[in-house]
Amino acid sequence: xxxxxxxxxxxxxxxxxxxxxxxxxxxxxxxxxxxxxxxxxxxxxxxxxxxxxxxxxxxxxxxxxxxxxxxxxxxxxxxxxxxxxxxxxxxxxxxxxxxxxxxxxxxxxxxxxxxxxxxxxxxxxxxxxxxxxxxxxxxxxxxxxxxxxxxxxxxxxxxxxxxxxxxxxxxxxxxxxxxxxxxxxxxxxxxxxxxxxxxxxxxxxxxxxxxxxxxxxxxxxxxxxxxxxxxxxxxxxxxxxxxxxxxxxxxxxxxxxxxxxxxxxxxxxxxxxxxxxxxxxxxxxxxxxxxxxxxxxxxxxxxxxxxxxxxxxxxxxxxxxxxxxxxxxxxxxxxxxxxxxxxxxxxxxxxxxxxxxxxxxxxxxxxxxxxxxxxxxxxxxxxxxxxxxxxxxxxxxxxxxxxxxxxxxxxxxxxxxxxxxxxxxxxxxxxxxxxxxxxxxxx
Amino acid sequence: xxxxxxxxxxxxxxxxxxxxxxxxxxxxxxxxxxxxxxxxxxxxxxxxxxxxxxxxxxxxxxxxxxxxxxxxxxxxxxxxxxxxxxxxxxxxxxxxxxxxxxxxxxxxxxxxxxxxxxxxxxxxxxxxxxxxxxxxxxxxxxxxxxxxxxxxxxxxxxxxxxxxxxxxxxxxxxxxxxxxxxxxxxxxxxxxxxxxxxxxxxxxxxxxxxxxxxxxxxxxxxxxxxxxxxxxxxxxxxxxxxx
Numbered sequence: 001x002x003x004x005x006x007x008x009x010x011x012x013x014x015x016x017x018x019x020x021x022x023x024x025x026x027x028x029x030x031x032x033x034x035x036x037x038x039x040x041x042x043x044x045x046x047x048x049x050x051x052x053x054x055x056x057x058x059x060x061x062x063x064x065x066x067x068x069x070x071x072x073x074x075x076x077x078x079x080x081x082x083x084x085x086x087x088x089x090x091x092x093x094x095x096x097x098x099x100x101x102x103x104x105x106x107x108x109x110x111x112x113x114x115x116x117x118x119x120x121x122x123x124x125x126x127x128x129x130x131x132x133x134x135x136x137x138x139x140x141x142x143x144x145x146x147x148x149x150x151x152x153x154x155x156x157x158x159x160x161x162x163x164x165x166x167x168x169x170x171x172x173x174x175x176x177x178x179x180x181x182x183x184x185x186x187x188x189x190x191x192x193x194x195x196x197x198x199x200x201x202x203x204x205x206x207x208x209x210x211x212x213x214x215x216x217x218x219x220x221x222x223x224x225x226x227x228x229x230x231x232x233x234x235x236x237x238x239x240x241x242x243x244x245x246x247x248x249x250x251x252x253x254x255x256x257x258x259x260x261x262x263x264x265x266x267x268x269x270x271x272x273x274x275x276x277x278x279x280x281x282x283x284x285x286x287x288x289x290x291x292x293x294x295x296x297x298x299x300x301x302x303x304x305x306x307x308x309x310x311x312x313x314x315x316x317x318x319x320x321x322x323x324x325x326x327x328x329x330x331x332x333x334x335x336x337x338x339x340x341x342x343x344x345x346x347x348x349x350x351x352x353x354x355x356x357x358x359x360x361x362x363x364x365x366x367x368x369x370x371x372x373x374x375x376x377x378x379x380x381x382x383x384x385x386x387x388x389x390x391x392x393x394x395x396x397x398x399x400x401x402x403x404x405x406x407x408x409x410x411x412x413x414x415x416x417x418x419x420x421x422x423x424x425x426x427x428x429x430x431x432x433x434x435x436x437x438x439x440x441x442x443x
Numbered sequence: 444x445x446x447x448x449x450x451x452x453x454x455x456x457x458x459x460x461x462x463x464x465x466x467x468x469x470x471x472x473x474x475x476x477x478x479x480x481x482x483x484x485x486x487x488x489x490x491x492x493x494x495x496x497x498x499x500x501x502x503x504x505x506x507x508x509x510x511x512x513x514x515x516x517x518x519x520x521x522x523x524x525x526x527x528x529x530x531x532x533x534x535x536x537x538x539x540x541x542x543x544x545x546x547x548x549x550x551x552x553x554x555x556x557x558x559x560x561x562x563x564x565x566x567x568x569x570x571x572x573x574x575x576x577x578x579x580x581x582x583x584x585x586x587x588x589x590x591x592x593x594x595x596x597x598x599x600x601x602x603x604x605x606x607x608x609x610x611x612x613x614x615x616x617x618x619x620x621x622x623x624x625x626x627x628x629x630x631x632x633x634x635x636x637x638x639x640x641x642x643x644x645x646x647x648x649x650x651x652x653x654x655x656x657x658x659x660x661x662x663x664x665x666x667x668x669x670x671x672x673x674x675x676x677x678x679x680x681x682x683x684x685x686x
């Protein structure tokens with residue numbers, strides 16, 4: 001009976017085993033945890049939204065007979081040559097350096113076959129991705145690694161990166177294990193150093209300067225190319241408005257679930273806003289300026305399925321971008337590699353030490369033995385399949401809501417499962433007409 | 444190759460472009476159209492600039508361009524091959540990300556002169572403001588006067604020559620660029636240290652001074668060399684206070 005005399009051991013919610021393990025790790029190593037990917041914490045997300053579907057008050061479209069278009073134009077505001085994509089799911093910027101050459105090739109192959117674009121990253125443009133990408137977006141980043149006017153001109157669009165969702169206010173990071181000869185040459189850096197990119201652009205500060213920087217890029221490219229501005233999910237209303245004021249054709253808003261090749265875990269988990277919270281603010285900024293749909297909005301950060309695509313578009317986005325999901329489609333964190341993940345001290349689904357360059361899938365590595373395992377043709381086919389499934393799923397939902405184009409989806413088609421999601425997304429809590437923060441609708 | 448621009452501006456061969464009358468877009472499109480074309484329209488003079496931004500950006504031909512007057516941001520940005528002389532002072536980001544060719548500023552230059560430049564030569568005959576040569580990646584910059592704070596921040600490669608003084612935090616987080624300063628340095632940035640001037644550096648500096656139109660203005664023996672201590676190339680917790 002002695003067990004009734006003692007209080008059972010009780011773990012602290014504040015000092016949890018995970019938290020304590022991190023304290024011990026920090027005490028032992030003296031360095032913060034660096035990892036890849038986006039926020040892993042449970043956040044209000046698209047899963048907290050539902051489509052209402054059609055019934056008597058709305059009528060649906062026939063699943064296999066009535067058309068539901070999926071195409072999107074990007075860059076119609078100023079560019080002489082705006083981009084036309086078959087589907088509104090694009091591939092987000094990921095650098096050669098963080099990814100292997102074959103992985104970049106696979107992204108180009110898959111995106112091109114599915115009729116969409118892919119994007120360079122913080123390492124310049126490689127022949128693999130230019131050659132295999134029908135539509136390629138070229139990023140202008142603070143580091144300017146590999147930046148040159150010829151690549152600006154052979155890109156199909158240009159994306160000025162101000163920030164990213166995983167680390168709004170942070171610069172790129174690529175640790176020495178991945179600075180191979182080729183990566184070092186492209187970035188003009190000594191081989192094997194721990195590269196930490198600047199967080200601010202070297203030749204402009206603030207929105208007024210950005211406007212002039214965009215002017216310069218337009219002049220260099222003779223106003224041919226759409227110019228995107230990408231921001232992390234910090235202050236989406238103001239950042240979107242300022243990007244538009246600076247002359248952006250397209251604004252890309254990346255929420256905190258958006259991935260990175262490498263940064264501090266504390267940055268990923270504690271800076272920035274969830275994607276769901278960012279979209280209505282960005283849309284509101286465009287609407288207040290009278291430019292919603294004229295300046296296109298691309299949303300990224302945690303997009304996984306056609307349902308996520310449909311929800312993002314219903315909230316007002318013109319397109320979405322995927323990064324982590326595309327890597328998973330290529331084979332990242334695949335359970336078939338479980339034995340190798342175990343040897344790295346992790347498990348399939350949890351592997352995020354992309355910065356160490358030991359990826360058994362051959363995707364986030366510069367090790368020739370490892371990236372030699374990765375088949376870019378097969379990877380491209382897998383990505384194409386995945387993009388097509390996402391599109392079909394989004395079409396399924398849109399037809400069920402009676403929409404003949406994915407862009408006809410609207411907030412009115414949605415309800416929220418939680419008060420938090422209702423408040424962030426600006427749609428009613430399921431079963432009510434209540435949008436927290438806005439008061440009740442008169443019906 | 445530096446052309447003696449002023450001597451070549453004879454009335455027959457110079458193409459005069461009135462920026463106020465014809466506009467920026469027409470200027471850059473006209474100059475871009477000369478890429479790879481057999482043309483005798485290689486000498487240009489741009490007038491009525493009125494501090495405009497993005498003058499003569501993205502050129503890619505062996506042109507000889509004189510900009511009459513002071514410029515706004517990014518004059519000569521991403522230049523390839525061309526020689527661009529600014530007959531006045533230059534706004535921020537002059538010759539940013541230059542690939543090759545030459546940009547000469549007769550007056551002073553504002554912030555970020557030669558930022559991220561990957562090649563070619565930038566000559567500033569006056570002073571340069573803060574962040575001169577920031578993130579430079581192979582460009583050579585010769586400043587006849589002094590430079591402001593945070594110059595050569597994260598400079599990766601290339602050479603920065605300063606005949607005058609340097610402001611605070613010179614060469615902060617420097618990679619492999621070489622910095623030569625004749626005058627005083629107010630302070631060095633993180634991981635930037637003075638290094639020995641060896642004979643090869645004297646020879647290099649002599650060449651830079653000659654190409655930078657500063658021959659006779661200064662002697663290589665008057666300069667000190669600064670470079671990276673390379674302590675921050677690999678993260679170590681004991682260096683955390685430097686970050």
